[in-house]
Amino acid sequence: MEEKIVVTGGKPLQGKIKVSNAKNAVLPILIASLLGDGESKILDVPHLTDVDTTCSVLQHLGQEVARQNGHIMIRTVEPTSFEAPYQYVRRMRASFLLLGPLLARYGRAKIPLPGGCAIGSRPINLHLKGLEALGAKVNLEHGHVEANCRRLKGAQIYLDFPSVGATENLMMAASLAKGQTIIENAAEEPEIVDLANYLNAMGARVKGAGTPIIKIEGVKELLGTTHTPIPDRIEAGSYMVAAAATKSDLTIENVIAEHLKPVISKLKEMGVQVDEHESSLRIRPGEEELKAVDIKTLPYPGFPTDMQAQMMALNCICKGTGVVTETVFENRFMHVDELKRMGAKIKVESRSAIIEGVKNLSGAPVKATDLRAGAALIIAALSTEASTEIGALEHIDRGYDNIVGKLQEVGASIERIG
Ligand code: EPU
Secondary structure: OOOOEEEEEEOOOEEEEEEEEEOOHHHHHHHHHHHHOEHHHHOOOOOOHHHHHHHHHHHHHOOOOEEEEEEEEEOOOOOOOOOHHHHHHHHHHHHHHHHHHHHHHOOOOEEEOOOOOOOOEEEEEEEEEHHHHHHOOEEEEEEEEEOOOOOEEEOOOOOOOHHHHHHHHHOOOOOOOEEEEEEEEEOOOOHHHHHHHHHOOOOEEEEEEEEEEEEEOOOOOOOOOOEOEEEEHHHHHHHHHHHHHHHOEEEOOOOOHHHHHHHHHHHHHHHOOEEOOOOEEEOOOOOOOOOOOOOEEEEOOOOOOOOOOHHHHHHOOEEOEEEOOOOOOOOOHHHHHHHHHHHEEEEEEEEEEEEEEEOOOOOOOEEOOOOOHHHHHHHHHHOOOOEEEEHHHHHHHHOOOOOOHHHHHOOOEEEOHH
């Protein structure tokens, strides 16, 4: 029988929930460890299938990977293979980030084209354009990207769009290139800053991460180091929205509030009370019924696309009409049909979803169409007394560490069956 999450909601959550460290920081950092000589230790890594996939792909390349008490140790050796198998890249697009480090350190790499995925076509043209500017010879053949180079050479690169992955791939590659690289219109996400901090701790010279212009002075070699990744702002945001949807008084720990500004601001606009503390946030219900809000996703520091589905679920039970516009991915509305199965009133017009709030959603069998859609459905299910069954859990397992256990601990009636 297919595994399912069964939720019977309609009651407030209570207490404290601790956020894990960020998936989207950990994955590039694990891959960046390839750049360094010796051992890297990445501390407090979340238990996620995407992390397992990354470890498997590193092992496939011949690297020594060990896991202990939630930490991951990687000892780099001369790779036994320079090719990432399709089985991994297909499962996890972040495997494409291997291209930059392998090229920069060993001058060769072969990675299958990741292809489209549920949320959009997700091309890799910006990664390739940047690596070519650094001197790589790139061939696209038989569904693979094959790239070679002598030592990469610093260059000035303008990204047409501030792609997170392209910025990361280029920052890693440029760290071992000869001379200076300037990435303009770079992504500014906190995960980019975390990767830059990790690279700098390895001996790289990266400046300006977190701004649209990143300058990298290439160095000859990098050394393994120890690093604790930043907290997961999207996991935190998901629990904040779950608290709002259940009118709960919930404290969320291991949070950097600065990273959550657009989410905090939208929740306050809806009428949720958010108290910011040193490394935690307390969410409390406001006096009035929650109001629907308009949301437009944008690259950081704009509203994150990775929180769009969860906020849409909340808008479904707010008073009034809210318009959610997705500008980052072209097809990230697959949760709409699932939310509609639960009684939501949503109309999609091009890149916008118009949501007319209803008093209550009803339970229904639904499926997680992607990772964040899965979180949105759990939130919708927690808001209603009816029982909801959520399938396709492999998506949720990619990015939420023990979501069922964490929600049980704050009093949710949620279980995994099958
Ligand atoms: N794009 C291009 N060309 C490129 C690269 C990207 O046109 O060469 C386009 C994409 O098609 C997309 C947009 O640029 O429309 C943004 O893509 P980006 O490269 O910024 O995204 P990513 O690096 O593939 C990361 C996260 C995603 C998150 C996005 C946007 C990781 C492992 N993944 O993806 O996380 O949605 O940035 O913030 O860091 C998730 O965690 O659920 C997730 C999908």
